[in-house]
Structure formats: C-alpha cells, structure tokens
Amino acid sequence: MLTPERHQMILKLLQDRKTVKMKELVEATKASESTIRRDLSYLEEQKKLRRVHGGASIKSAASEEPSLQEKRTVQLAEKQAIAEYAASLVRDGDSIFLDAGSTTYEMIPLLAQKNVLVVTNGLSHLETLTSYDIETYVVGGRIKRKTRAVIGAHAVESLKHYRFDKCFLGINGVHPKEGFTTPDPEEAVVKNTALQLSGETFILADASKFHEITFAKVADIQDAVIISDAPEDLLPSFKELTEVKVVTS
Amino acid sequence: MLTPERHQMILKLLQDRKTVKMKELVEATKASESTIRRDLSYLEEQKKLRRVHGGASIKSAASEEPSLQEKRTVQLAEKQAIAEYAASLVRDGDSIFLDAGSTTYEMIPLLAQKNVLVVTNGLSHLETLTSYDIETYVVGGRIKRKTRAVIGAHAVESLKHYRFDKCFLGINGVHPKEGFTTPDPEEAVVKNTALQLSGETFILADASKFHEITFAKVADIQDAVIISDAPEDLLPSFKELTEVKVVTS
DNA sequence: CATTTTTCAATCAAAATCAATCAAAAACAA
DNA sequence: TTGTTTTTGATTGATTTTGATTGAAAAATG
Structure with missing residues (x-):
C-alpha cells in the first residue's frame, strides 16, 4: 500500500467516526504502529487531523468550514x-x-x-x-x-x-x-x-x-x-x- | 510500445484508481522499471501526476478532499x-x-x-x-x-x-x-x-x-x-x- | 499517591525504492 | 549502408521507508 493511500484511509476512517484508536488503524492498514504514528504526525502537521493519546481525532468542530x-x-x-x-x-x-x-x-x-x-x-x-x-x-x-x-x-x-x-x-x-x-x-x-x-x-x-x-x-x-x-x-x-x-x- | 502510448497508459491507470504502484506499471506496460521511472519523472514535470515513494498518485486534491x-x-x-x-x-x-x-x-x-x-x-x-x-x-x-x-x-x-x-x-x-x-x-x-x-x-x-x-x-x-x-x-x-x-x- | 498499564518518541537495522550511470538496442539521418 | 542520436534496461550505491526495540512519558488503577 502506498503512503497516500494509507493517509487517505486514515482520513476516511476519521470521517465516519470522530475518533480512531491506534489499534484500529494498524488493523485496517496492515501497517506497523510506527508507520501509523509517522502518518499521524504528518497528517497533523498538514492540519488534517488532531492527534490524541491513543489515536487521532478530527480537527476541531467537524471537518466543515468554520462558520x-x-x-x-x-x-x-x-x-x-x-x-x-x-x-x-x-x-x-x-x-x-x-x-x-x-x-x-x-x-x-x-x-x-x-x-x-x-x-x-x-x-x-x-x-x-x-x-x-x-x-x-x-x-x-x-x-x-x-x-x-x-x-x-x-x-x-x-x-x-x-x-x-x-x-x-x-x-x-x-x-x-x-x-x-x-x-x-x-x-x-x-x-x-x-x-x-x-x-x-x-x-x-x-x-x-x-x-x-x-x-x-x-x-x-x-x-x-x-x-x-x-x-x-x-x-x-x-x-x-x-x-x-x-x-x- | 511508443513513449506517448506508455504515458497515456500510465495516466489512464491513474484515472481509474487514484494511485498506482511501480510494479503494476511495469507489468501493464511491459517496460522496465527504469523506463517507468523516467516516465514518471517526465509526467510529474508536466504536472500531470505526483510521484510518491513506490509509484505515483493523482495530483493533490482528489483523494484528499472528499468534502x-x-x-x-x-x-x-x-x-x-x-x-x-x-x-x-x-x-x-x-x-x-x-x-x-x-x-x-x-x-x-x-x-x-x-x-x-x-x-x-x-x-x-x-x-x-x-x-x-x-x-x-x-x-x-x-x-x-x-x-x-x-x-x-x-x-x-x-x-x-x-x-x-x-x-x-x-x-x-x-x-x-x-x-x-x-x-x-x-x-x-x-x-x-x-x-x-x-x-x-x-x-x-x-x-x-x-x-x-x-x-x-x-x-x-x-x-x-x-x-x-x-x-x-x-x-x-x-x-x-x-x-x-x-x-x- | 504509588504502582501498573498503556502509549509515546527516538533510535536503528533491514527492506524497499530510488537516482545515476553506462552499455546495448533501436531509431534516425546522411 | 554507416555513423549519430535517442531510447532502453541492467547495475550499483545512495536514499527513503519501514517495523522492531527501548526507555520515557502519560493515563489508568488500586
């Protein structure tokens, strides 16, 4: 699986629920925990999500435009x-x-x-x-x-x-x-x-x-x-x- | 296979999915890895795709913004x-x-x-x-x-x-x-x-x-x-x- | 509050992928 | 044809990505 695919998958999972646990991401992507951690760091850098202890959460109030x-x-x-x-x-x-x-x-x-x-x-x-x-x-x-x-x-x-x-x-x-x-x-x-x-x-x-x-x-x-x-x-x-x-x- | 043909084939594959792996491209085009690499470099230069480690991805937006x-x-x-x-x-x-x-x-x-x-x-x-x-x-x-x-x-x-x-x-x-x-x-x-x-x-x-x-x-x-x-x-x-x-x- | 458990960041070696190089093959021109 | 240029594919060493390991930090537990 290519890196952007994995990133996309993570973001997709975040859209459905509002948070994801590390364990779920590892299971879904078949990648190692280390790799997921790196992905999360990157995606947080890109302001696409927010890291939390144990996984990730969508950025602030929904993924919608702020009112x-x-x-x-x-x-x-x-x-x-x-x-x-x-x-x-x-x-x-x-x-x-x-x-x-x-x-x-x-x-x-x-x-x-x-x-x-x-x-x-x-x-x-x-x-x-x-x-x-x-x-x-x-x-x-x-x-x-x-x-x-x-x-x-x-x-x-x-x-x-x-x-x-x-x-x-x-x-x-x-x-x-x-x-x-x-x-x-x-x-x-x-x-x-x-x-x-x-x-x-x-x-x-x-x-x-x-x-x-x-x-x-x-x-x-x-x-x-x-x-x-x-x-x-x-x-x-x-x-x-x-x-x-x-x-x- | 002529070079423009190969380029077209690569782009076509990218249209269908949003990413392609190097291996897939080599298999599809029957060309060598080196040739595909050169193609990808060229096509990226032409801003027609984005290279990623392990293959290529369509340009930014599409996959990242389902919103x-x-x-x-x-x-x-x-x-x-x-x-x-x-x-x-x-x-x-x-x-x-x-x-x-x-x-x-x-x-x-x-x-x-x-x-x-x-x-x-x-x-x-x-x-x-x-x-x-x-x-x-x-x-x-x-x-x-x-x-x-x-x-x-x-x-x-x-x-x-x-x-x-x-x-x-x-x-x-x-x-x-x-x-x-x-x-x-x-x-x-x-x-x-x-x-x-x-x-x-x-x-x-x-x-x-x-x-x-x-x-x-x-x-x-x-x-x-x-x-x-x-x-x-x-x-x-x-x-x-x-x-x-x-x-x- | 101390202890246990979980999660984290940093590090490192292995694996995968890449760029650079070069010689062979193909296409081209004279 | 012959010589030249372009394209190709293999090789090599460098780079990037990856997953395991470790001790540190954070949460959970009693």
Whole structure:
C-alpha cells in the first residue's frame, strides 16, 4: 500500500467516526504502529487531523468550514478593530473596492446592513459577500493560488470598468519613504489601480506592517489614510505625511 | 510500445484508481522499471501526476478532499458521463472556457492531468480548479447570487480579453428551431460571447433539456457540437443540423 | 499517591525504492 | 549502408521507508 493511500484511509476512517484508536488503524492498514504514528504526525502537521493519546481525532468542530461567527472569533482582535473602524467609514450607497486579505474580510459582516456595492479581487470574499446579500462584482483575471486573489494585466483592465467612492487595501509594508509595499508586483499594480480609481483610499495595516519594506511599491503614503493599531511611538514620521487613524482592540 | 502510448497508459491507470504502484506499471506496460521511472519523472514535470515513494498518485486534491465531492451529492451518472466525454476532447495545451454549472463542474477533476488553461464564469468552479492546480482565470463582472455565476455587461467585456480553443457550455433548453436557450438574458449573452471567441463549441445537455425553450436564445444549433445522454429517438431533427454525440452512463 | 498499564518518541537495522550511470538496442539521418 | 542520436534496461550505491526495540512519558488503577 502506498503512503497516500494509507493517509487517505486514515482520513476516511476519521470521517465516519470522530475518533480512531491506534489499534484500529494498524488493523485496517496492515501497517506497523510506527508507520501509523509517522502518518499521524504528518497528517497533523498538514492540519488534517488532531492527534490524541491513543489515536487521532478530527480537527476541531467537524471537518466543515468554520462558520462565519466562529471564524470571526478566531481572528485576532486587532484585525477586528481595524476592520470595524474601516467599515464605519462606509456610507449608504457607496461603491467600494475591497482588497483581498484577511483584514478586509473582517469588514464584510459589518457592511451587510449598509446599501453598498462592493467590487473585490479576493475570491475568499465572494462567498461571504453574497451570503450577506451584498451586491458584489468580481474583478476578472488570473488567479494567484496562494492568496486566492485575482491579479495580472487583465485584472487591471477589468478594474478600470469601475469607479469607487472608497477603497480599502491591505498591504504588507508601510514605510515613510518607500510608501505602501507588497511582495508581488502583479498585486501591487492591482492595488495601485484601485487606488487611482477611488475617491478616498484607506490602508488597513496592523502594527507588524510598519517599517517593513516588501519589494514592490503600491503608492506613496500621502495618497491614503492609514488605519492601524500601531503604538503611537511608531507613528510620528507617518503622521507628518498623511492622516493616520489609530484604533485599539 | 511508443513513449506517448506508455504515458497515456500510465495516466489512464491513474484515472481509474487514484494511485498506482511501480510494479503494476511495469507489468501493464511491459517496460522496465527504469523506463517507468523516467516516465514518471517526465509526467510529474508536466504536472500531470505526483510521484510518491513506490509509484505515483493523482495530483493533490482528489483523494484528499472528499468534502468537495460530497458537497455535490446529486451528481447523476448521466452528468458524469457527459462530463467525461467532454473532458476527453480537451487536448494538452488547450485554452478552454468552462461555463458555470454542475455538469461542467464535473469536468474539472478530469482536466487535472492535462496542461490546460481554464477561463470560467462559475465561482463554484474556482475553488476546485485551483485545488487541482489548474491555471485558472476568472471572468470579471456582477455576481448572480442564485447560480454563483458572473454575468452582465462587464462579464462580456472581460471575456473578450481571451480566445479559446474550445468552450463547454451548459444550457437549459435545446430546440431545433429556437436553438440553445437559457432563462436569464444576461447569462445568455455571456454564453454567446464565449461561443464566438472559441474555435469549437460543445453544448453539455442531458436528456431533460431537449424540446425545452427557456426564453433567451444563446445561439443556433449548427454552431456547436451537442454532447448528451438523450435517447436516439429524440435526436433525428437535431442530427440534421449539427453533430450530436450521445454518451451512455 | 504509588504502582501498573498503556502509549509515546527516538533510535536503528533491514527492506524497499530510488537516482545515476553506462552499455546495448533501436531509431534516425546522411 | 554507416555513423549519430535517442531510447532502453541492467547495475550499483545512495536514499527513503519501514517495523522492531527501548526507555520515557502519560493515563489508568488500586
């Protein structure tokens, strides 16, 4: 029996019941205890299951997607606070661009009561946006597998069909001189385009993003409002250049 | 046996089961172990399979995520058969358009071993396409909540960035005079655009779709090949107009 | 709480599988 | 044909996987 087969068998057994004992796995797979142990370690590493004394158990609450509520509570409080403030800026009837990323994702439930039109390049956002019955448009283009974002030349073209009252961007680095940065140049150009099509731009950046420079420049600082939970002593040089809104969780 | 033949045989064996052992491959192909090893290395390079110690396995997703398949419990054998034939038409290196819908969805696992570029307007397809590591582009535009398809004027514009070797469309009605029809005019125009941008067009229509006229016309019959499980007595009038491929489940 | 039992992680040697190499066979070109 | 290139299969030493063993750690028991 090949290794992936065995892994599959283990996961299958876990689907039926919610736990399996080592003894059962050894019996089912005809492999030795040592091998099963190695498999379990690997599968736990892959977050496919949870090891427990004597065997394995399915990962947390069922193998299903965590519900929206669950997902929200798992998220860091800082992202929540940033998202909450950002969402409070959105007014009824606004057209907004919502960048891909976990912080902008947190804004979605807070937008549900408002009468907004949302354009996004984040595939992960789509399910949630439509489930809240928000009028949603998706940007066309190539899908970047890792971040599940739409990027590339077509995405830029596609974006230009729209105009935004406000756009909310996540970024990977903020630096007084280098401006807003992100590692992927193709993502950078999409963000930059959204920014140019938008009346106001808001950058959602938790404290860890400051000082960091990650290759491709998105825009200069003075083009946007920064929303962050960064401590005050980090900010003087940024405040000289643009508006910075500090939120606390 | 010629090399491409052997490669095909290996891939075929992988389609049926999800893993194959080296020993099985040697036996099936009558080639030496060294040759099989070289084949596997090549096919892995081409991203058509995944090598594992002791043999090969199909690429990631399929075996590891039964949750996706479980979601689609209502997959009739007919849809499977239609999808299987449709997928067999796709050649290495093709650029194809995959329409939103459950039948085209069934094609995805069968495309994993081919080097294809897929453009789709079906949001439900995206997750699965990327999980199979297929190069995926999404059409931009408004999201129709009910069908999770991208539609509207922007979708049409967005589509025009591409050209397809083949396009695979789902349809709600087929009628000798009225042609291919679908209830939503905005969907109809997207399908029609895809068709016009494509070298060949294939219509995936199970038997229930024949005779039905559902409002908005997509195209005339003669523009496409119909792939269906419809009984022969239903087809004479269609066969006069275009090619009809009948599959059985 | 001490003892017994079970399960665990680490280690190691055997077995299986692999990559690299090379010469023979086959396909190809002149 | 002859010489060249490509493909193939056998061999070899290296690598990976495996199962047994051991003492440590964790649960169960009295």
